[in-house]
Amino acid sequence: MFGAIARKLFGNANTRVVKSLQKTVAQINALEPDLVKLSDDDLKARTPWLRDRLEKGESLDDILPDAFATVREAAKRALGQRHFDVQLMGGMVLHQGKISEMRTGEGKTLVATLAVYLNALSGKGVHVVTVNDYLASRDSEWMGRVYRFLGLSVGCIVHGLDDDERRQAYAADITYGTNNEFGFDYLRDNMKFRLEDMVQRPFNYAIVDEVDSILIDEARTPLIISGPSTDSSELYIAVNRLIPMLAAEDYDKDEKHRAVSLTEAGQERIEALLAEAGLLKTGGLYDIQNVALVHHAQQALRAHTLFQRDKDYIVKDDKVIIIDEFTGRMMEGRRYSEGLHQALEAKEEVTIQRENQTLASITFQNYFRMYPKLAGMTGTAMTEASEFGEIYGLEVVEIPTNVGVLRKDHDDEVYRKAKEKYEAIVTLIDEARSRQQPVLVGTTSIEKSELLSDFLKKKKIPHNVLNARYHEQEATIVAQAGRPGAVTIATNMAGRGTDIQLGGNVDMRIRIELADVPEGPQREERIARIRREVEEARELVRQAGGLYVIGTERHESRRIDNQLRGRSGRQGDPGASKFFLSLDDDLMRIFGSERMDGMLQRLGLKEGEAIIHPWINKALEKAQQKVEAHNFEIRKNLLKFDNVMNDQRKVVYEQRREIMDSTDLADTVKEMRHEVVSAMVGKAIPANAYAEQWDMAGLHEEVRRILALDLPVLDWQKEEGIAEPEVEERIRDTADRKYAEKVANYGPEMMRHVEKSLVLQILDQEWKDHLLQLDHLRQGINLRAYAQRDPLNEYKREAFELFETMLVRLREQVTSVLMHVEIRVSEPPPPDLFGQASVPMQEGRTDPALVMAGAAEADGAAARAAGGGDPWANTPRNALCPCGSGKKYKHCHGKLA
Structure with missing residues (x-):
């Protein structure tokens, strides 16, 4: 008070x-x-x-x-x-x-x-x-x-x-x-x-x-940029055939959280089916060698039980196309991640595209x-x-409105059955049309918009359907939704950004109707006529009560409902809005419709009757607030985990920029080499260890493998008074001398090109592998909660350790490649030696990964980050590696290319 x-x-x-x-x-x-x-x-x-x-x-x-x-x-x-x-x-x-x-x-x-x-x-x-x-x-x-x-x-x-x-x-x-x-x-x-x-x-x-x-x-x-990984389309098809054989009691479905899991009986049933199909060859379903089968079975189960055709996706041109749950638009080219999209493709029997591996990613936050x-x-x-x-x-x-809002927002009408609700909507539409009042009807899915369209066709009421199937005409249909007696059915916020003007949109009509009319008196005359017609129509619509917005059900978010209402009553125009609900609606069904159904029956609500009361609006608003809070927690949680990767991403991208900006990486490469030598010596000669406890055989092998040096390391162990600093200094100095000879041999300019190109290539390769590890870590980290550990803290700790390991691998790889490299050129290096290779990639989104397909079809080579000019680019895969290791190129430095 x-x-x-x-x-x-x-x-x-x-x-x-x-x-x-x-x-x-x-x-x-x-x-x-x-x-x-x-x-x-x-x-x-x-x-x-x-x-x-x-x-x-x-x-x-x-x-x-x-x-x-x-x-x-x-x-x-x-x-x-x-x-x-x-x-x-x-x-x-x-x-x-x-x-x-x-x-x-x-x-x-x-x-x-x-x-x-x-x-x-x-x-x-x-x-x-x-x-x-x-x-x-x-x-x-x-x-x-x-x-x-x-x-x-x-x-x-x-x-x-x-x-x-x-x-x-x-x-x-x-x-x-x-x-x-x-x-x-x-x-x-x-x-x-x-x-x-x-x-x-x-x-x-x-x-x-x-x-x-x-x-x-x-x-x-x-946002995700990815490249394809291994092709396992046959496995998706084989597992997909088994899911319809499961009974309802074989799995638990939670629609509120969009989750489904096998029961114990279901696990035994799917295990038996997989074995029968010859897919489960050894051990049980949850044995380590069968992890891929568990993943495929889980995604196929999700595809069959949680995702509905014409609501969550449509099938068009041999493709499964996702429908945006907020706008009802087709999300052309976007793909669900983690194999879910492939499972949907198998379910709908369309061509299965290959899975993808993350190369780069960032959240909008x-x-x-x-x-x-x-x-x-x-x-x-x-x-x-x-x-x-x-x-x-x-x-x-x-910001206050320029002119006061005159729109009347009526209380919701709640029916017991969806059929009764649609019949009431059609009756209201018919009433509005009889007085030339335009109507915009908002639905939550394509399925619902087409269902309502069928009701209107039976009553022979002309109308436009605006949903993901017809999004090309979106702006045109929405712009004319304010014409006298027009009936437009739109999925959620389709056409957002385009004003619905009472009487119609003058500019849109001129552009469409006079597209082929050249400049001149005739065109001017027709423009004037269109303006007069629109002005007369506007007055007619204003007298009829303005645009009537009808919501066919409440959305999870109050904001989406408010956006739909807000399409009416612009700039002081008259207007009205009303939402029609039934106990079959998703929001009502998931959030306690059984209690409400019992209450309505006790109140004596008969078939075809509706309950209208402000208390109903308040109760629904509270349910929506709970869902909004739940979704906020999901976004906040995602951000906490992404912040960990974001800190690492900033470091890596900053380093890349510095490397690109630098003309000479000689000092950086030298520092990396010295750190690698120090690490390998520290590992072979632990602190306070006796000489006989040193692993000099292992050190000799590491020096040969990484530095391409065959040093008498084993003999040094026999020298009296030798310690770790001397061993490290000898290896470091020898490596420096060998590298200096290489620079003198090929010329400083060539080696600077090679250093820059390889450091960037290897950094990208290691970062890509690191992102894959983080993906795997993220997927299973929530299980740590069972051990009374905070998943976020566990993720932070392990992600940091993985990042440290990545930096160690990076230094080692760069040092190894540069110490082994042999360059054969018959002419000066091209100026774009380290220019970006044209590698097909895919761009996308995830839920936590939705993935958007790029312009090019990807092949196996795209799984590597966009590579630069490679000094061994022309070496055949099965030839001996030019580095002199004796291995085939594909098993040696071909792995880094």
Whole structure:
């Protein structure tokens, strides 16, 4: 009670922030009359003037009023749009490195121009991150008119660009692109072999559009670049045939946590089936030699019991294509990891693609936290404010709407059966159509959207279905969803980023209907007619009550429901929303529908009747909050584990950059060699050990294997008074002399090329192997909890030990290769000796690994990290190794190539 009184008197924290911005808004507005009088050239001249002020020591905050006023005037001239005062506030919040929550239809795309222009004046580059290629292209072109008018360059990163085009786009003052493209470019850059081959500049400032979708929904799925490992498609097919033979009592399924496991009876049954099929040859299913079979059986069981066709994925063109659970879009080319996608391919009897091994990986959390300044905008962020604060250090500020919201949000209607619910939805749609009111119906899956479509067809109600099957027409269908009597069925947030305008979208109609009409009086006349028609239709729809949004069930997250509601009632338009639920819905079924069903029966709820009460809404909201908290824990947990790898990734990528930047690695190579000698001597001659306890035979073998030296190590043991320092010094000096001879023989320039190329190649190979080990460690680490140990602490400790071991192996490999290397060249080395090889790779996401297929089909060679020029590249695999070891090349240094 006292809190409510205090808020009334002093306002809440958000109100105070908004109030503090109004003073600057007044300053910007005061500049407008003078800017209106400027010619276009004078307005453009303000950009160099503002840059000059920055160079003279003023801060971005100092020039903000002038910059914002300049952008507002430029937008009026280039786009015919003027920023409202609330949009100026949104721009200031973005500039401050916070999240600006603005309702759908409040013009977030235009708001971004203010902060983008201001921050681009420093010349360090600004990234605007969108959720798909369509929006990146559209916004860079649309808002690009403002930036180009003011003399700034604009680039756009979309799938399919080559490195030169990407480098040019990143060099622009402002770069638009998707979160995936930015992340993959970062990973690819850190697999390059020369600094000049890298495409990105150092990070400066990023604005993330639909920030909740990118930083929350997609944060559970790291970006992965991978290469294929061994092909085991036959095994997937064979195991897949056995799963339908299991009975329901052979496994326990937990839909809430998307988990399934075999019961004891199920283990015995699958073991018998595998043995019968000739797949289990020796021992039991859980014996060490049968680990692969356990993995295949588990993934096949998951594919059959937890994943539904047309809900989680669709089958198209001989491929299993994942459906994004948040947007309902097809995720073309993305693949589940750890063999799950192969299991789904076997289940659906399509061609099975090969599994992949991680070459590079990063989560969106750790990628976006690398920006010194980060901001975001969305219509729904307040429900996740605590997560934005805890993970990203981002504060959420709710910006008031330009015009009050007139939309009526009706209480939910709850039915006992799904059929009753759909019949009620169809009745409401029919009522709305009879008064020419457009309807947008939100569903959670393709299956549900097509089911509702069937109901509408039976009633002969014309409608558009917008889901993953038809995502190409997404923007067009959504743009026209506000026409009189239009009925549009959309999966969740399909078409996000495109406004639904009452009466229809003028620009979209002009672009489509007049695509073949040349410029001239006829075209102008038709444009005027379209404008008149849309204006008349808009008035008709407003009289009918605006856009009616219908939700066919509640989503796990309140935010997704709010986004659906927010499509109606933009900019003071009328509108309405209502959610229809049944006890068969996933959320209701998983979270206690049995109790509710019993309660509804006791209340005497008959077939076809609905219960409508605000208490139901509150109970559902609490269930949603629990699910949101659970998903937040999953993301937080993933981040804790990824932070361990992130620290190591930073070290490795920093080292790579230093190596690429260096022209001479002689000192580094020498230091590595000395550390290897010290380690091998320390191992053979333990501290405080007597001479007869020394392992000189082992030391002799190690010196021969790694350093290619045949030294009389065994004789040294007999020398009186000799100790570890003398032995180490003799080996070190001999190795240094031999290497100096090699440098003199081949020439310093050639050896510097070879050193740089091999150090980078071997570092990449070791890092790739290390990532594989971390993957394996991560998969089994939770079992440590059974031994009363904290899995995270265990992971940190073991990951550190593995990293240390990787560094030891790296030093040893580099030393060994360089000591053995023999170079045969008949002409000077090519300038791109250590240029990046063209190796097909796959880019992807995981859940914790979803994986996105790259442009090229991968083969066995791609399992190695992108390699550089190899001095022995032309050596046949079965020939003797040029190093002189006597082994075949494929068993010696061919393994490192």
